[in-house]
Amino acid sequence: MAYAITQTCCADASCVSVCPVNCIHPAPGEPDFGSTDMLYVDPRACIDCGACADACPVDAIFPVDALTASLAGYSEINASYYAGREPAPDPSPNFHPWGPPVFTRTIPSDFAPLDVAVVGTGPAGMYAVEDLLLHTNSRVTLIDRLPVAGGLVRYGVAPDHASTKKIGETFARFHSHPRLRMRLGVEVGSDFTVEQLAARHDAVIYAVGASSARPLGIPGEELPGSVAATALVAWYNGHPDVAADTIDLSAERVVVVGTGNVALDVARILTADPATLRGTSIAPEALARLESSKVREVVLLARRGPETAAYTGPELLALRERDLVVDAHDAEVLAAIAEGTGKAGLLRGVPTEPVGWSAPPPDGRRRIVLRFHSAPAAILGDTQVRGVRTASGDEITAGQVVSAVGQRGTPLPGLPFDEDSGTIPHTGGRVRPGTYVVGWIKRGPSGGIGANRTCARETVSSLLEDAIAGRLNH
Numbered sequence: 001m002a003y004a005i006t007q008t009c010c011a012d013a014s015c016v017s018v019c020p021v022n023c024i025h026p027a028p029g030e031p032d033f034g035s036t037d038m039l040y041v042d043p044r045a046c047i048d049c050g051a052c053a054d055a056c057p058v059d060a061i062f063p064v065d066a067l068t069a070s071l072a073g074y075s076e077i078n079a080s081y082y083a084g085r086e087p088a089p090d091p092s093p094n095f096h097p098w099g100p101p102v103f104t105r106t107i108p109s110d111f112a113p114l115d116v117a118v119v120g121t122g123p124a125g126m127y128a129v130e131d132l133l134l135h136t137n138s139r140v141t142l143i144d145r146l147p148v149a150g151g152l153v154r155y156g157v158a159p160d161h162a163s164t165k166k167i168g169e170t171f172a173r174f175h176s177h178p179r180l181r182m183r184l185g186v187e188v189g190s191d192f193t194v195e196q197l198a199a200r201h202d203a204v205i206y207a208v209g210a211s212s213a214r215p216l217g218i219p220g221e222e223l224p225g226s227v228a229a230t231a232l233v234a235w236y237n238g239h240p241d242v243a244a245d246t247i248d249l250s251a252e253r254v255v256v257v258g259t260g261n262v263a264l265d266v267a268r269i270l271t272a273d274p275a276t277l278r279g280t281s282i283a284p285e286a287l288a289r290l291e292s293s294k295v296r297e298v299v300l301l302a303r304r305g306p307e308t309a310a311y312t313g314p315e316l317l318a319l320r321e322r323d324l325v326v327d328a329h330d331a332e333v334l335a336a337i338a339e340g341t342g343k344a345g346l347l348r349g350v351p352t353e354p355v356g357w358s359a360p361p362p363d364g365r366r367r368i369v370l371r372f373h374s375a376p377a378a379i380l381g382d383t384q385v386r387g388v389r390t391a392s393g394d395e396i397t398a399g400q401v402v403s404a405v406g407q408r409g410t411p412l413p414g415l416p417f418d419e420d421s422g423t424i425p426h427t428g429g430r431v432r433p434g435t436y437v438v439g440w441i442k443r444g445p446s447g448g449i450g451a452n453r454t455c456a457r458e459t460v461s462s463l464l465e466d467a468i469a470g471r472l473n474h
């Protein structure tokens with residue numbers, strides 16, 4: 001028997017340092033770290049101690065023989081990461097690397113506490129807060145424009161990912177830290193300027209995320225019935241900026257443009273049995289609308305083929321529990337799936353069929369259709385969306401179009417901004433001495449929750465370097 005890591009893993013590596021036999025990889029510092037969908041337990045070395053399961057903030061780790069039917073495949077997924085790899089040469093506990101001590105981040109003990117403002121209570125802001133509170137004697141003012149903390153953990157992560165949302169509890173432990181002051185409902189840029197905040201603190205870290213939707217840039221995008229995934233996600237999570245009647249579920253077919261994990265979240269929620277969402281964090285108004293929803297089919301429209309789809313493997317596997325079909329309109333797509341090229345192999349065994357787009361969806365269970373090699377060329381309709389025309393000229397009738405083609409940051413007056421990437425330019429998280437960035441506003445909108453941990457460490461290191469070098473107004 002062994003333990004296995006499962007779908008909700010956000011790769012924050014909390015489990016790596018507690019494993020006594022160093023059998024969880026890729027670990028921070030290893031070449032693959034940050035590029036795999038998740039971390040994996042080597043079943044050849046695991047000694048079943050359970051330490052990793054206790055340390056995981058999102059309940060992603062289970063003994064293999066306790067995996068539920070829907071997670072059973074993760075035993076094989078963990079093992080296959082190690083296929084063809086030698087076992088770690090030295091399975092000695094990795095928390096006892098007795099070498100010379102390295103204290104590169106220590107600031108002198110007579111250094112007066114820094115006053116640092118962190119703007120944004122999402123994962124990036126909270127990992128920065130954690131680093132500052134646990135590893136320095138700084139006093140932190142934590143600011144967010146919303147009255148509820150959590151960023152995308154609260155208002156982005158889908159309500160059926162209850163384990164992932166649990167990481168919010170780990171972050172919330174710091175809200176009552178004696179050296180932390182919370183200022184919720186305060187927006188930098190309107191309640192305070194960047195300059196005012198800088199004048200009142202030794203340093204300011206901006207962790208403001210990338211909340212605006214990238215446009216599709218095609219005709220018809222402004223029609224009623226065409227919405228961004230950011231709005232739909234905010235709607236089902238009860239975001240205060242989005243009205244409860246924003247989303248209309250009176251059409252039978254919805255087209256979602258994009259195949260990233262956010263597109264998959266939207267498809268999963270729109271086709272879920274509402275009973276399975278009761279008791280989750282879903283907004284009550286959204287649940288009521290889903291209960292009377294007419295949606296019977298969600299079509300995910302992908303510009304490219306299944307070998308380069310944007311979703312991660314664990315998220316696609318979660319979708320396979322639904323009624324999932326691949327549109328067989330293109331022989332190349334079917335060949336890629338059969339050959340298992342790149343991510344296409346994940347679709348082996350998923351039914352394929354030629355889908356008729358001018359007719360309403362077939363009766364039966366709500367289903368999800370993946371249609372590859374189909375860039376949208378126009379959203380059709382006069383006063384309301386009635387479908388999508390693809391670049392190859394096919395018309396797909398639909399009453400709602402959701403664009404899930406990515407997000408971008410928004411400029412903050414007083415800070416530089418790169419329009420192309422939608423991020424704030426920086427070097428190692430430093431915008432200028434005293435001003436720093438972390439998370440999606442620094443790296444752009446990619447990477448799960450755990451990726452923000454390494455990102456925050458780099459930013460806090462730059463801040464401390466400036467403090468020690470006397471570059472802050474301290």
Ligand SMILES: Cc1cc2nc3c(=O)[nH]c(=O)nc-3n(C[C@H](O)[C@H](O)[C@H](O)COP(=O)(O)OP(=O)(O)OC[C@H]3O[C@@H](n4cnc5c(N)ncnc54)[C@H](O)[C@@H]3O)c2cc1C
Nearest residue numbers: 010120122123124145151152156188208209439440448449
């Ligand atoms: C829909 C969706 C679902 C996701 N699901 C998962 C998942 O299941 N698992 C996973 O690992 N990752 C998931 N992610 C990715 C994960 O959420 C991100 O990696 C992470 O949230 C980025 O963190 P951040 O702190 O940079 O931004 P955010 O989480 O967006 O936090 C930014 C915060 O800054 C605040 N803010 C913005 N502007 C201002 C201002 N001017 N003044 C004051 N406050 C401000 C905002 O209110 C917000 O609280 C998902 C992302 C999205 C979009």
Ligand code: SF4
Nearest residue numbers: 019046047049050052
């Ligand atoms: S159960 Fe113990 S030995 Fe196995 S991966 Fe987890 S921490 Fe490592």
Ligand code: SF4
Nearest residue numbers: 009010012013015056
């Ligand atoms: S979420 Fe973190 S602690 Fe949990 S399995 Fe993934 S890397 Fe390990």
